[in-house]
Amino acid sequence: MSPVQKYAIGAGAAVLLSLMIFGAGFVTLLVILGVVAAPVIGYLMLDPSQRERLKRSRKRGIGR
Secondary structure, three states: OOOOHHHHHHHHHHHHHHHHHHHHHHHHHHHHHHHHHHHHHHHOOOHHHHHHHHHHHHOOOOOO
C-alpha cells in the first residue's frame, strides 16, 4: 500500500470518527452509505469484459 493510500485511509477514518462524535446520526449514516456505495456503483458501471479483466487481475494478484 502506498503512503498516499495510507494517508487517505487515515483521513477518512478521522472524518468518520469526528462525524460520529460531533455530527448528527443521520449525516453519519449518509457518509457511511456513500463510502460503501461508491465502489459498488463503480463496479456495476463496468462493461462485462472490464469486469472479467478485473476478476482475472484479482485472482493472479497485481504485479505477478
